[in-house]
Structure formats: structure tokens, C-alpha cells
Amino acid sequence: TTLRELMSNADSAMYYAKKMGRANHQFFAPEMNAAAGARLLLEQQLRRALEQGEFELHYQPKINVASGEVVAMEALVRWRSPERGLVPPNEFISVTEEIGLIIPLGAWVLREACRQSALWQARGLELLVAVNISARQFQDPAFFDTVLHDDMKQSAETNIDLITAR
Secondary structure (H helix, E strand, C coil): CCHHHHHHHHHHHHHHHHHHCCCCCCCCCHHHHHHHHHHHHHHHHHHHHHHHCCEEEEEEEEECCCCCCEEEEEEEEEEEECCCEEECHHHCHHHHHHCCCHHHHHHHHHHHHHHHHHHHHHCCCCCEEEEEECHHHHHCCCHHHHHCCHHHHHCCCCCEEEEECC
16 A cells, blocks of 8 residues: 555545544444545536536426416436436435535526426416525625626516425
8 A cells, every 4th residue: 555545545535434424433434435426426416517517407386276287396406327327316416515516506597497487487477486595605605696687687577486495
């Protein structure tokens, strides 16, 4: 084992210990490097996914129970990965938040939801469209500029409801 490998292994154990919580220590295990490699691959794939347009929105109807009428749609982001297939958000959203990719991804989601809402309105469908917003997005100083950007203002007549994700 070289000094570089020893330092790398110590880093892996340290990051794993931090992930496990306070007042924790961990001894290095080779699986830690495998997990770190898988995480790095996921981060690379997510960056590529945003660049290549691999994300898509699915819409879940919200129904008025009394009337049975669809009154709103919730925009839900999904990742259609060439390697993984259709990936649910619980497998990638937390990573996008940790690496800061949630900011451009969230802006795309908001633009796409506005675009779809405008299409529905043009067809006479007056539906509220709910969009989940990460707390990290609200902390971003440029978030409200994104919301008020010209693309969004053109869709100003659309009914968009921003929901803070827990």
C-alpha cells in the first residue's frame, strides 16, 4: 500500500464516519471505495442527464373528491437514464441537492411546468400546476430571479403553485 492509497482509504473511512453521524469512527473497508466509486458515477450520470435532456416531467392529477373533477396537476420529475431506465426521484434528488445540481434541475422543472401549463390553458384547461421546490432552491439568491425570468413571465397567466419539499 502506497502513502497515496493509505490517505485515500483514510479519507473514505472519514467520510463514511461523517455520513454515519456525530461521535463516530470507522475503520476502512474496501466496500467504502466501491460505494464512493458508485456515488461518483451517479454524480457524473446526473450531470450528463441534465446536459442531455434525460429528465422528464410526469403529472399526477389532484382531484376534488366531492365533484370528481381534476382541479390540479402536480409536476413530478423523473430521470430516463440510458443505463438505469426510468429512475424515481428518491434515487437521485438527494444527490442533486448535495452537489448543487438541484438549482439548474429545479429551474428546468419550473420552466417545463410553466410551458405545459400554458399549453393546457391554450386548450381551455384551467388547472393549477403544483411544483415541488427544494429548500436548497429557496436558499439560492438567484431563485426568485429564475421565477421572474422572461420565460416564466411569458407564462405569467399560468397557474403555478410552488411547494416546499420537506
